[in-house]
Amino acid sequence: xxxxxxxxxxxxxxxxxxxxxxxxxxxxxxxxxxxxxxxxxxxxxxxxxxxxxxxxxxxxxxxxxxxxxxxxxxxxxxxxxxxxxxxxxxxxxxxxxxxxxxxxxxxxxxxxxxxxxxxxxxxxxxxxxxxxxxxxxxxxxxxxxxxx
Numbered sequence: 001x002x003x004x005x006x007x008x009x010x011x012x013x014x015x016x017x018x019x020x021x022x023x024x025x026x027x028x029x030x031x032x033x034x035x036x037x038x039x040x041x042x043x044x045x046x047x048x049x050x051x052x053x054x055x056x057x058x059x060x061x062x063x064x065x066x067x068x069x070x071x072x073x074x075x076x077x078x079x080x081x082x083x084x085x086x087x088x089x090x091x092x093x094x095x096x097x098x099x100x101x102x103x104x105x106x107x108x109x110x111x112x113x114x115x116x117x118x119x120x121x122x123x124x125x126x127x128x129x130x131x132x133x134x135x136x137x138x139x140x141x142x143x144x145x146x147x148x
Contacts, residue, residue, distance in 0.1 A: 012059035
């Protein structure tokens with residue numbers, strides 16, 4: 001994993017960048033560049049990181065600068081993904097080298113188009129894949145007027 005973004009003002013929401021970090025081909029805000037990995041995963045539902053022996057941190061932990069959430073997320077930086085598993089409810093477990101596992105728990109059963117448990121952004125296709133706790137998977141190409 002290249003980086004994780006969390007902290008004050010983000011609540012329990014966290015994003016994970018995988019692969020090379022590059023400038024996005026469009027701007028969300030005028031005159032402000034945004035960067036992300038080749039694959040970006042945004043988690044908006046409960047999650048936790050486990051090691052072989054304990055729970056490292058979770059979505060309910062303090063996300064202050066030196067809080068347990070930030071320290072736990074830092075443990076994943078530079079670690080390679082070894083396996084990705086989904087269960088019947090679309091919960092996801094991402095196994096990293098070193099015995100770490102990111103577990104994401106889909107808890108949203110809403111049919112609201114804007115309520116995702118987690119979603120992926122894929123750089124090459126500018127494709128967004130969104131997973132909802134009601135078992136729906138939605139995907140769409142990201143289109144911006146100010147694409148460069």
